[in-house]
Structures are given as structure tokens and as C-alpha cells.
Amino acid sequence: MNQHPPLHLHVPEPTGRPGHDTDFSYLHLSRAGEVRRPPVDALPSDTSDLAYTLVRVLDDEGCAIGPWAPDITPDLLRFGLRAMMKTRIFDARMVIAQRQKKMSFYMQSLGEEAIGTAHALALSEGDMCFPTYRQQSLLMAREVPLVDLICQLFSNEHDPLKGRQLPVMYSVRKAGFFSISGNLATQFIQAVGWGMASAIKGDTKIASAWIGDGATAESDFHTALTFAHVYRAPVILNVVNNQWAISTFQTIAGGESTTFAARGVGCGIASLRVDGNDFLAVYAASQWAIERARSNLGPTLIEWLTYRAGPHSTSDDPSKYRPADDWSHFPLGDPLARLKQHLIGIGVWSEQEHQETHDALEAEVIAAQKEAERYGTLSDGRIPSASAMFEDVYKEMPAHLRRQRQELGV
């Protein structure tokens, strides 16, 4: 043993920190159109290369190229762009409303809007998403009424969740959007269970599970992969790799010299690594995975490469741990700008339409916020009743909770 030098602990670091720019070469990008598209019934072990390359459709000029370029109508493209814009406008407004203390907390999805939007458009009605707190684009794509969402954010008298949940922890069953948990990753394995249930019942609905790069370290990520593989569950396992988990870089979650997609292959699950800022690539990869799941071919894990452009939440200041202008150097760009460029390029969109749409959406969000404010905000005290606090702990309220409610006098 003496011939061995002392061991030392390796603690991974990001390539950039406040004061010096990030070297993004660690991302190992492929060129648009470069990566092959296997048949949907490919064996999981035959997707191994796809876990290390990057499925991309839009090139730098905004042209859709290669085998993954999807067949998609201009209407759907415009609908997608609009949903992404709505997500971004909504987020920006809500960040302001939080600063105005109309709600206690907010989490935006800036830079990640393409993923949920295109994925939702590829899913069918009845399919169930098990999201994290950063998939509001799923709700926008499914046109959930904004007033309902804002009432949840404001914890006001019309909050569908009766004031119980932190802002953004929505639950919208009818839009295929599972109740968000504050405990990271728990939904990932639950989605597998939902998909297994669909299979047990001989249904045709599938589940779509969501998780961040950081949260893949939690055990529910592993159990989800295991159970999904063992029972060939009809589920899509989405890993949104936005490079950061609060202040920690994706290498602290295990992204160094490997990919999150590669975890899937190891577990016997078909896996893809996809440009998450490329609306068309997201749509195409989602379609591929959805088709597999719905044809009883089992789960697909998709790592979506993107960048968390904003702070983690309204409680966070990212300039403390990464270059303040990092996003502007991120090589996969802005998903919204890229789709807009594509639509203009193929002649189905214009700067003017864009501006008009932007203004209309902004007006829509403002109007919804106004309406929601009529039902109260956390700070003005028009919140759900204290007696609602005792309800729904059980289906029927047991005696001890009735006594406690009485004790409080509500």
C-alpha cells in the first residue's frame, strides 16, 4: 500500500463562477439534424448512443432539419409559441406581484418554456403529468384558466386548494396535472404507479413524470426507473437538466462525465438526450416516447437540456454562485426566440403578429390578475377560512379534529 500516494476527495465545480465566465463545452452538443431516429420499437439497449448525443431539429438559422423534424401544422406551431409566450409573461407578472407581497413566494420557468409546452401538445387528453414546480408551461398549453392559477398563488378566498399550499404547488386534475409536492422527486415514482394502474385496467392513458437534474439524486428517481423497467410501465420519465439545483451545479447531482439520460439505459430503459430549448425537438422526442408508451413498449427516459435562466425562486439570488450573465452565453439559446425565428422563417409568423400576440397575452394576464385580486390576496387577509384548515385531512372529519376545530372556535 505504501507505494500509493494519499487519497483525496474530488468535489466537482462548475466551469464558471461569479467573476469568470462559464466554459460551456462540458455540454457536448450535437449539431442539428445529426442524431439518428430509431424506430419506436427499438430495444432500450439500442438507444445507448442517444443517451450521450443530443437530439436537435432547429439549426442556427431556425430551419428544421434531420430525421427528428416533426410533421406539425402551422396552427399547432403558433399555438405552441403563444403558450410559451403566455408562460413567460405570466411568470414575469407574478414575480412582480410577489415583490408587491401579493403572494408569499413564486418560482418562474424562464428559459424552460419549450419543454412543457411541446410535450403537453404531444400528449393526449386524459394522460396525466406528474410535474415539479417548474412546469407551468404544461398548464398554459392546456389552457387552464389563469384566474384559477392566480387565486392559488394569492391564497385567496377562491384558491382551489383552500389556502393550504405554497404558491405554485397547483393541482389541476382535469388538465392532467397532478398535485405538486414540496418534497422533491416523490411524484416520479407515483407517475409510474399511475401508469401501471392504467395498464392493469387495460386503459390507453399514459403518465408523464417530471424531475429536475438536482432531484435525480433522490431515491424516488431510482425507484421510478426500477419499477418502470420491471413492469414496462407506460410512462415518460422527463429529466429537466437546467444545469442548476438552487446553488449547486449539475455535477453535484452526478452529471460529470456522463449524462442523466445514461441512467435510463443502464436500467434497461430507452433513453434520449434532447435539446430542451428546441420546440420541434421536444415535440418530436415526446411523440416518439409517447408512441412507445401507448404501444406497450414501455418507458422512455428523456433528458431535456436547458438552462434555468432566472433565480431558483423569489428567495434566491443566483449572482452569488454563477456569472450573472450566464444565460446569455448558454449555447442552446432562448427557446422562445428560436421558435419565433423558425415560424417567421417558414413564413407563418411575423414581428407584428408577435407584438400583437404579446400585447394581447399581457392584457389577458393583467385582467386575470385583476379579477383574482378581487377575491383577495395573502397580504390583504381575504384568505380561505380557518375552518377549511381542518377539512380533508380525512374523508370524514374524525372526532379529534372536530374537537380541535371547536377549540379554535371556527
Place this chain on the structure above:
Amino acid sequence: MNQHPPLHLHVPEPTGRPGHDTDFSYLHLSRAGEVRRPPVDALPSDTSDLAYTLVRVLDDEGCAIGPWAPDITPDLLRFGLRAMMKTRIFDARMVIAQRQKKMSFYMQSLGEEAIGTAHALALSEGDMCFPTYRQQSLLMAREVPLVDLICQLFSNEHDPLKGRQLPVMYSVRKAGFFSISGNLATQFIQAVGWGMASAIKGDTKIASAWIGDGATAESDFHTALTFAHVYRAPVILNVVNNQWAISTFQTIAGGESTTFAARGVGCGIASLRVDGNDFLAVYAASQWAIERARSNLGPTLIEWLTYRAGPHSTSDDPSKYRPADDWSHFPLGDPLARLKQHLIGIGVWSEQEHQETHDALEAEVIAAQKEAERYGTLSDGRIPSASAMFEDVYKEMPAHLRRQRQELGV
């Protein structure tokens, strides 16, 4: 959605069940000598092929062939054979002692003796193993006094663990053998922590973690891979794939159409899949992984292919769920017979020496058992005192435990 037929749940089955023989082709074996041996500083991603093939050294004639054939002295080979024989004889005797109610429970390692034996011989003094209940061969290879072990099994007055633990849940720090937990898998991540500690202190010791195929489904398997990869911990992650976890086949743990070794590669960990019934392959692969760990090159995951030849424990009857004679058809044979054949083949062993050694070991085990019985057995009531039950819950006994001990009057 209508064009899709109903989903159905896939529940994997073994290829054999009581009444029909197992088709072992699912194992995907390589021929002895066939698999390449990369340099110890290979990148984890460059071991991908090795996670799907099988490192083997001994061919059907007992000759050591190919790049993995280790450089190993006849003395060490004989020592290894002897330790394997001792393990098997010890197990057989203890199973009988359990039937005689001298202990409450026992777990044998029949068919898996090569793995712990050869691995222990490749490790250095000071390295720490974090075993499961089926690695008694580690203890035999490190020549732990049999009397101590049997006193633990008998829960008698000389039990080093003071009667607290179920039989086989040994703890032998001085032999580099960590305290066995009844909760599966917990030791896997602890081993990573131990290795990280060694690295933090600039030590040269490494850790070796053990887990069964079934227990890889537990979350501690995943966290161990994640932390080992992130911090490049000096640890060997051993998965003993003996095909069964009590009554469930390894496909219920996720072994269908993939391997357990493949999990490592996905997480960025160098990985090997090795014939666990081939003493020379075990020794060689262990050396490779040990050298990596001790040279700060990080963790290695090794899947050891073997077969649980006996029942899960003395509480189990495997003929209920698998063909009773399954082991005799297992293509990797009996590790002990294979090493014996090799030693005789290279002229350093004989049938006569084998028989003599067998008899001597049997006498040694019987003598140790006799001595241990002098200190009592669970059934004769000479067990550690009830007052020992209150000790070591904390370093110093707090007031409430002193009161409780008084209450019991001991």
C-alpha cells in the same frame, strides 16, 4: 388514442419454475478469456461493453486463459481454496446446529464462496468491507476465529455482540468487516462515506461495499452510486447477482434485458460483469478495481454472476418457487470444484490433499463449535445478561435507561 389496443401490465417471470427446468440462456455468458482487460485508468464510459459481457478466466478444463488471468502464487491459490472449503463446511455445520435449535436462524452462502474469498485476498489490511449476510467467506479468508463467530450465532455468554443481534449479523472491525444491518442495502452508501472519509484524511485505505441483486432496488443502492461518482470515492461497489431474492427472480429487481453492471456505467462509474464462480476472475477483477480506487481513479461497480445454491435462510424452502435441482444446471458450475480442478490441473493440489484438508477443516469447525457450546446456546439459556440489553444504546447510560433497568431489576 382509439387506434391503440389496451395496455397491459408486464410482470416478469423466471424461465424455470417447480415442474419445468430453467432456460439459462438469459444469462448471456462470454467464453473464458474472451473479454478485454482495459488499463486501470480507463474512463468509466470506456467500460460500457464490459458491463454486458462476462469476465471469465477459467475455461471448462480448468485452465486460466485470456487477459484477465491473474498472476497469483500457488500458495495463495491453496489458501483461497482452503478458505472456500472452510466457508462451505462451516455453513453446512451451522445449518445442522440451527436444526438442533442451538441458534434461532442461519444463512448459508453455498455456491457463492469464491467471491468473498478471492476479493478479501485482493484487498489489503485496513480496507473495510461493508457486507451483507452472505459474505462469510470474507471472514474465513481473513481467518477470524471460528469460536467468536459461533458464539455470535449461539447468542451465548461469549457472544461479542452481547446477544443483541440475529445470528450471522456479525461485526468484526479488526478484520475489516462492518456491522451487518438487518435493513437491506443501508451499508452500500455507508461504505461510500467510509471511502470518502479515507480520502478526506489523505489515507490510503479503501472501502468495499456489498449488496444482493434484489437489494439493488433499494434507494441506498442509487445514493451509493451517485455519491461514489460525484466525489470519486475510493470504493468498490459489489453486486452479488445470485439470481434470487428470497422467492423473487432477479428480473423483479430489474435484471431483465439489462445487467446490474450497466447501472454503474449510466452513473459514470467504471463497471465490470464477472463470473463470480471463477476464483481467478474474481481475484483479477477485484485487483483491477482495487488498484483504481487506491490510485484515486474512483469507484468501480462489479456485478458478480453466481447462484444462490441453498435456501434463502433456514426459514425458506426454495422448492416452492424454483426447480429443486436448479443449481446443478447452472452453467457457471460450482466455484469450489472449479478452483480445485484448476489447482490439480496446474499440479499444485491433489485429491488426497483435498480430502485431508477437508477432514482437517471439518475437525476444526467441530472443535470450535464444541468450544462455543461450552459458553452456552440460545436454547440452553446461557445467554448474555439482561442488563447488557440496556448498555450501549448511548455512550453513557442516560437516567431513563437506568430507571428502566432498575424497573426490570437487573
Place this chain on the structure above:
Amino acid sequence: MNAPTRMMRADESATKHTKTPMTMIQALRSAMDVMLERDDNVVIFGEDVGYFGGVFRCTEGLQAKHGKSRVFDAPISEGGIVGVAVGMGAYGLRPVVEIQFADYSYPAFDQIASEAARLRYRSACDFTAPLTIRMPCGGGIYGGQTHSQSPEALFTHVCGLRTVMPSNPYDAKGLLIAAIECDDPVIFLEPKRLYNGPFDGHHDQPVVPWTKHPLGAVPEGYYTVPLESAAVFRPGKDLTVLAYGTMVFVAEAAARETGIDAEIIDLRSIWPLDLDTIVASVKKTGRCVVVHEATRTSGFGAELVALVQEHCFYHLEAPIERVTGWDTPYPHAQEWAYFAGPKRVGAALKRVMEA
């Protein structure tokens, strides 16, 4: 005074089915069989429960009868098992899962406490988790520290969960059916030492089989024992014993052996609780002993003591005593020094009578 004198409640005796002698294992299996038959949404899974039928054989034969997609083996991941069950519940199924030993519920603690227990509340009934989590608990089988624990107190601290523990085959079947039908998540603890007979703590005496006990007579078909209802297992006037699971029989033995006319209440539903039955009894007797197998500190006995002194303070003539497992891990060899047997319970009964 010798024979068990548990009073049947009206709702229980109403059942008209023919009764068959069953062990607790058979009764539990029968409950699952009945529910698999009655409700398409019931599914059963867990480690070794499929082909083999479980290490305690509670699900033996159910896969063969109801098919692999209703009854199946699961990977060894308690967190995964419960997580999957939560998702299935959200879909609309009624999963009944087995944790092989209650000691192995800890890897599932987050999915139980943060998810199953909270889903209805946090989603304002948008989603629910009507699962039943079966787990063998308790000691007395030389299982050592990881096959002997009684973690019920932990679950009772998690609002949104129901925690149930039967003490006999009749209740086991009726409570398990009630648990499966219940829309709340239910932790269903099975005292493994009672699987084969009404063990009263006299470990040196031969095992009495359930066939010799009236509560081993179990209707073959459907019936329920309602949740939140305790049973007066043995009426008495000297003092009240609050117990559940194995300790019901230990308390009965202690009463018999000390000659103290204890009223033994079998909680059956540990939480939410049938407080009325408890309060009525203690107000009548003025004395109370609480008995459980689990370690003492912050065990459910503490909650029982707190409730009794809150509701019966002016009726209490002596301090309430707790007889419990010691605050140590469950030891292997010293099992019977650890287990609160009839001698220790009897001594407490005497102390409380003399206080």
C-alpha cells in the same frame, strides 16, 4: 373469568355467514380474497407476495386465483412500493401493499408521511390515496431488532393516516376489509406473534391454536369491523387496561393471574381512536394501565396517558402506568427480558390497585 369474554358489538354480530375456524393468516387472506373478488380496483403487491404468497404466506394462492396483474411481486424497495401505490390510488385503484416487516417501513416513510397522508389535503380532494399498507409487527419470534419493532406511534403522529392493529382473526378480517374500503390511507399492523394463536406472553408454554379460541371463528364472506371502534375485550370494574395487538392477551393473562378484575379495552383502531369507550371505562374504574410492545418514550402509550388525564383527571385515583418495551433496540437473545409479559403487566396492575 377464564374464557375470553369480549363483548360483540351489534354491528359485528349482525353478520349471518357461516363461520370457519381460521388462523389470523387465513383470515387476512380471506379478507383480501373477498375484496379482490368484489372490487376490480383492488390490487395487491409487495416483496414475495405474488408467486410465492408472502414470507408469512398471507397472500398464498391469490395470484393463481386472481391473476398476475391483480397480485404480483415487487422489487425490494418499500419506498417504491408505497410510491407506486400512491400513484395507483390517484388513478383510482385501491392498492393493498405488504411491507415484509414493519421495521422496513422506514425507507417508505417519506412516501407515507409526505405523500399518502397529505395528498387529499394538499390537493383539496383533487386526488386521494386510498391505500392499505399491511405490515407484520411486534416481537416474540426471536427476530432481533429488525424483525420485531412496533412503530405504530410514528404513524399516529402523521395526520391523515389511520393506524389499525387487530388482535384476533375475526377482527383481522373485518378490519382489513374496512381498511381496504376506506378512502383514507390505512397503516394495517399485524402482530405476527398472533398469526397462529392467541399468544399471551407465556413463551415457555405450548402455543394455543386459534381453533381453540372463539375469535378464531371467522365468517367466510364479506363483513366489516368498523374503524374507530374499540372493543371491550374483557369487562371489569377494578381498573382499565388500554392495549392492542398481542398485549390484549398478555393483559388478559395478567388479570387472570393477579385476580384483578381489569376491564381490558382492545383499541383495534389506534388512531383515529374510539375515545368514548376509553373515557367511559376509566371514569368507571378510576384507574388505568396502558400496555404496548413498542419502546416507551413517545410511544403511543404517552398519547393514551395524555388523553386519559385530560379527559378523566378528576376520576383518576392513581397515576396511570405504562408497561411497554424498554427504550432499547429489540434484542435477540434477551427477547423475554425485553417483552412486557404477564408478570410485568401483572405487577403494574397490582401497583396501580395499591396506589
Place this chain on the structure above:
Amino acid sequence: MNAPTRMMRADESATKHTKTPMTMIQALRSAMDVMLERDDNVVIFGEDVGYFGGVFRCTEGLQAKHGKSRVFDAPISEGGIVGVAVGMGAYGLRPVVEIQFADYSYPAFDQIASEAARLRYRSACDFTAPLTIRMPCGGGIYGGQTHSQSPEALFTHVCGLRTVMPSNPYDAKGLLIAAIECDDPVIFLEPKRLYNGPFDGHHDQPVVPWTKHPLGAVPEGYYTVPLESAAVFRPGKDLTVLAYGTMVFVAEAAARETGIDAEIIDLRSIWPLDLDTIVASVKKTGRCVVVHEATRTSGFGAELVALVQEHCFYHLEAPIERVTGWDTPYPHAQEWAYFAGPKRVGAALKRVMEA
């Protein structure tokens, strides 16, 4: 009677260092800094604790000062963090790990309860796990159900663990140093609402900073506050209030506002406990109120009630009352209806005085 009148114990006042005004965050950071300096075996890790210094900034600057292999970021896996710490402890280190919120301790429950707590016992001292697990707990910051919980009762039911909760910067530093030096695993709960000031439950009033409070004066160097020792936070003769963490200040406000001369005991070490101080006080006052933030059922208050009635039965003049969080998940909007503030505590004090 208005100023906090906590009596210093001899062992505490012995410290001769100059004192500096510190928030609880600064005091905790100072404790870790001191211990990193004094003991090479101390290492600190957890989610976001390295480069950034933790979401509550408790470890800010420590990585820069002590290096990346002493203070580092961990993957988001509480089970992994504790599991790794157990292994490090077995090697000989003294890991101090942070769980970002106590609500996220559940994924680590198995490693805490089955491993850290049991290692010494099951190996008969062959291996030990001298870890400190820090976790911010409690509500009052609009954190909703997964950033507000107080899970101390769960840990007190697990033998082998020590559970500690400071109520002020002075104790926080002294207790944390004692915890790090302790050879047993310690769950170190930090009431996050006290990080910046002695919050007394009057959420509508401006935050009082620690600089204005005598217990915000903290020695810069090494000192300890011994484990298993409670503090008489406010001496009194009418009744005894048992509290810890934030509730100590809430109880003080309630006493002030009702004019009831309550003796407030700050447990500091929740388990093992300084029972003598509690029993002496209740025997003196004859009345007792137990206060905690956690949900009521099977909360640690139940154990306190059980202990007090076991040890002080004949001195008690009124039922012991519990003032606690309700048995519901911690709600977001209704935070102040959930939180047991001075009004609810005061009403209980009055009821118990009038009983």
C-alpha cells in the same frame, strides 16, 4: 418580570470569552467554525452548504476558510447524506450535516432510525456514528406544509438518538458544540423563526433583533451548553410551562400578557431529558401546561404529560393541558390560525389556573 430572566447555570457562566452580539445563524456558524478549527475530524456537508453557504446562510464562508474537503455541497439526497455520514462516523470522522428543512428528513428516516441510532448497540461499540444532523424546523415563515414541520417527536421515539432544540443564540452555539463533541448521533433542530430574533408569536408586530436580547450575546470562542440540561427560562410560582424552541418566547409573552406567574422551562435537550428540573418545578407549582409547535397527537407533549403525571401525580391540582399545532398539515394561508400563539397559550394558562 418583563425582561427575560433565564437563570444561567454555573457551567455556562463559567465561560470567560468576550461576548459579541450574534443572530442565531451567526452563533451556529461560529460553533461550526470553532469545531472545524479544533478538530480535524469535523466535516460539514449538505445541500447548498458548500460554495453558497446554505439557504439560510448558516455555513457561509466556511468552505472558503476550511477548504472543500471539510465543507462541501452534497447531492439532493437526504438518505444519501445521512448514510454517507454514518460511514464517515464509522471511519472516525465527526460529520455535521444539514438537512435543508426538517420536513425533508423523512427520506433519511431509515438511515437515521435503523442505522445511526443503532450502530453502537448492534455492534457492541465496534462501530459508532457520532454525527450531528442539523435541520431548520418550525413555522412562522409562510413556508406551507413542507417548510414548517416540527418532527421532533418522531426522533424521540427512536432510542439511541439525542434530540436537541435551542431557543436562542447563546444556547444554539453551546449546544451545537456539545452535539458535535457528543459520541452519540444528535438531531439538532433549529427553529427557523428564531434565526433572526426572539419571535414571540406576535406576527403582526415588528421583528425584534437578537442584538436587543441578552441571549444574543455570544462568546466568540469555544464553550458548551451541556446536553440533558434544561434551563429555567423564567422562574415563577403559579404553574409550570414546558416548552422548547420558539414556544419559549410565546410562553413568555403569554405569561406577561395574562399576568400569570408561570415558571417557563426551556427543555433545550428534548430527549434524553432533564426530568429533575421538570419534576421539581411541577411539584412546586402543582400545575402544568405543555406547549409545542408540532401537531398534537403523539407529539412530544404527550410524553411530557405522561412523565409529569407519572412523577407528579399527587402534586397536580389540575389536568395538564397541551397547546400545540393542530392535527392537520401545516397550512400556508392559515398559518396564524394554526400556530399556537400567545393568545392560545394564554387562554390555556388561565384555564389551568382556574381549574
